[in-house]
Amino acid sequence: QKEVEQDPGPLSVPEGAIVSLNCTYSNSAFQYFMWYRQYSRKGPELLMYTYSSGNKEDGRFTAQVDKSSKYISLFIRDSQPSDSATYLCAMSEFSQNFVFGPGTRLSVLP
């Protein structure tokens, strides 16, 4: 079993839909959680960062962490074609040296 699991997709949704992306993990010591977005043939870029459990909202994006279930989520509201990318979750026990999930490929269709 990998340390961080993520459904690879692809996930296709119509424009305007609410998207839910999820990761599960096995290491209960993880306390820093991040979501990165990676466009094709580009490097990952940070979208959201959460420390410990709870929710965080930034515009159309909401990140949730449930440490008791070892489960994190990223919600995208009013999805746009420009949101089409691969979404990578990443987590760490300390503030750097993150373990990444394999990524979920998302397509938002106009």
Add this chain to the structure above:
Amino acid sequence: DARVTQTPRHKVTEMGQEVTMRCQPILGHNTVFWYRQTMMQGLELLAYFRNRAPLDDSGMPKDRFSAEMPDATLATLKIQPSEPRDSAVYFCASGLQGNTEAFFGQGTRLTVV
């Protein structure tokens, strides 16, 4: 324009050849990471440096891979000899100690034939 710069962007080489990938971290960043990305394994941490000193290189095959920071503006990743299974995209990222965000470069796409 603060960004991580990686060279070359693409590299095709024959098995057995030495490959050197270079990274210029964002000026002022004191932490540098090397990652490898493949379809099968996803993004894997190979090594990372803080203040030019290697902190963790446990993800790197020691017999053929080496990573160095000759100075604060240059990080290198070498593979010698290269093998077809090394074909992947290699990313460099930099950040500040104590700051969670790592800024990634565009990657070097390596193909070993």
